[in-house]
Amino acid sequence: MHNEESFFSKNIHKNINMIKEHLYNSPELSIRYIQFDTNRKHSGALLYINGIVNTELIRESIIEPLLNIRKIDEDTFMSTLALHHIRSESVEEVTSISSTIDEIVRGKTLVIIDGFECGIIVDTAEWQQRSIEQSSRQRNILGPMIAFTEQLKSNLNLLHNMILSPTLMIEKKQIGRIKKTDVAIVYLNNRVDQSALKEVRLRIDTLQVDYVLESRVIEEAIEGKQKTIFPLAFQTELPDAVTSALYEGRIAVFVNGTPSATIIPNLFVQYMQHPSDYYTRLRSMSRLLTFFCFFVAFLLPGLYVSITNFHENWFSKKVIKHFFTHSDTFLPFWLEIYVLLLLLQIISMSSYRMSKEMLILVSLISTITIGTTAVEAKLIHPLSLIIIGIAYLSNTMISNIAMSFTINSLRYIFLFLGGVFGIVGIGIGLFILIIHMVRLRSVGVPYLAPIIPFHFKEFKDVFFRGDLRKLINSPNTYPHDEKDKSSQ
Known part of the structure; x- marks a missing residue:
């Protein structure tokens, strides 16, 4: 009724x-x-x-x-x-x-x-809200220290303060049949990619749900029906990251109750960029190191297992004798890696869920369990511990949590390929992975752009951070499939 x-x-x-x-x-x-x-x-x-x-x-x-x-x-x-x-x-x-x-x-x-x-x-509304604080999940070495809050009005106020321009457009919608949640689509009218904006509006308008408690519901609608472990929408808590994306012609979506913004179109190279890159003098070292660490994070365990199983002859007899043939651990190398990954996965997930008071205790128990007991009890080879430690440290260079989860999934996949098929399996896996990423689209924009399809003019901010004046004065363009253009 x-x-x-x-x-x-x-x-x-x-x-x-x-x-x-x-x-x-x-x-x-x-x-x-x-x-x-x-x-x-x-x-x-x-x-x-x-x-x-x-x-x-x-x-x-x-x-x-x-x-x-x-x-x-x-x-x-x-x-x-x-x-x-x-x-x-x-x-x-x-x-x-x-x-x-x-x-x-x-x-x-x-x-x-x-x-x-x-x-x-x-x-006459008076909502209780926390004050604007520094982000605890995404840090910025230099530049603004503030982060978004759960209140949509506060977040839009921050953007208005950073973009004092009449071209800043905010379209507000209410999503949900039972509980209507405020959603804001934000863009710069003179810079936005119109094809992407049209697609974002369409996907949000056609979303039919009873309620929206947090932005993941909106993200899934924006990402579409593509089956992938890669995030196709970029989430950030930093207002300066959103501001930069808007000036690059992208779109930001805010959901009331979520202290972050969703940026689309989302490109793979965006995860290699960090807001601190634009506040420091380093142009290439940080960016190239991030790309290198991305591949090390998910390939290193698989490469290690494939070498121990199939390619020991690549090393000298002294190295083989010390690290492989005379290993006195009880578990085979491939099982050691799986045990270590499982333990670190448990620790990582529990650190997100437990109270801050428990972190010190868990850190102490983790150190004793992995660092001391596992090695002294001859369950895990010290080299295996070093390999997994390097892989996880490399993962920390990717500050976005969504991409970190993707790396974790890829790590298990390539560990299996390396353990069963060796280097050849890892090579074939990389080839299939690249093909998969080439096929991905974020609201119609190729995920690997501007690398694939190749667009040299857009390389000014890919493998190195170009001159800031050139970045500011040159507009960004995003490729779209011909079929998408014709349908629009």
Whole structure:
């Protein structure tokens, strides 16, 4: 019954009962009756959800102005109240009960007057929120230290402060059938990739869900139906990273309640870039080292196992004797690596879930378990411990959590290929991986651009950070498939 459209009647008590019914007689619904004008001829009521409104604001902007009313023309009564008496920057006349309910649960106050088939919605929300702080998951050595919060208004305020331009466009939408969540699409009108923007709008508008609790629901809709372990939407907590992406012609999507932004189109090279690259004098060393560490992070364990199983003759007899043939550990090399990876995976996942007070204890137990007991108990060869340690340290160069999970999955895949098929298996796996990445698209843009398809002019910020003045003054372009262009 609540899904049917219903409208206000002239009977104030009937209106209040309908609103109560739509809110399932919530005990948090507050009703404040009021009589006003000189003869106390008109009576009304204020309805709001207690706990999410500013009661002082209600008193100053609604109650006091109504009590000071002397006389109003009956023909324009409600319009006069909204335009001349209620003191608020956000005032709207409404006639639909169902749409009014959505506004009440967002912290707004409804003003209804007996004898009129409409109401007035006044913004009186007061949401509790944490202050703007430094990001604990994505650090910036130089540059701004602030990060996004859970409040959409605060995040958009940060962007407005960093981009003082009339070309900054913000399109707000409400997603969800049961619980409507505010979603904002942000872009620069004179720089945005129009094809990507059209695709983002389409995918968000066609999303049909009952509710949205966090941005992952929106991300999956934007990523589309492609089957891959690679993230096709880039998530960041840093306002300067979003600002840079907007100037590059990309789009940022914010979801109320999530302290991060989703950037699209998302390119693979974006994970090799870090905001600190643009605040330091180093141009190539950091970027090239990140690319190198990306491959080391998932290839090194597989290469190690393939060498121990199939290619010991690549080394001198002294090295073979010391590290391979005279190993006194109980487990075979391939099983050692799997055990170490499993232990480190447990530690990594638990560190995200446990309280901060437990981190020191877990770190101590992990050190004893892996660093001391495993080696002294002859379960794991010291070289295996070093190999996995290097792989995990290399993984830390990729600051994005989503890509870190991808690297972890690739590590297991190439460990299997190296252990079963040797170097040949790893080579074939790399070839298939590249083909897979070439086929990926982020809202129609090739994932490996500008490497594949090759676009030399866009290499100014791929393997090295180019001159900042050239980066700022040269617009970015994104390739699209011909079939995508023709369909649009």
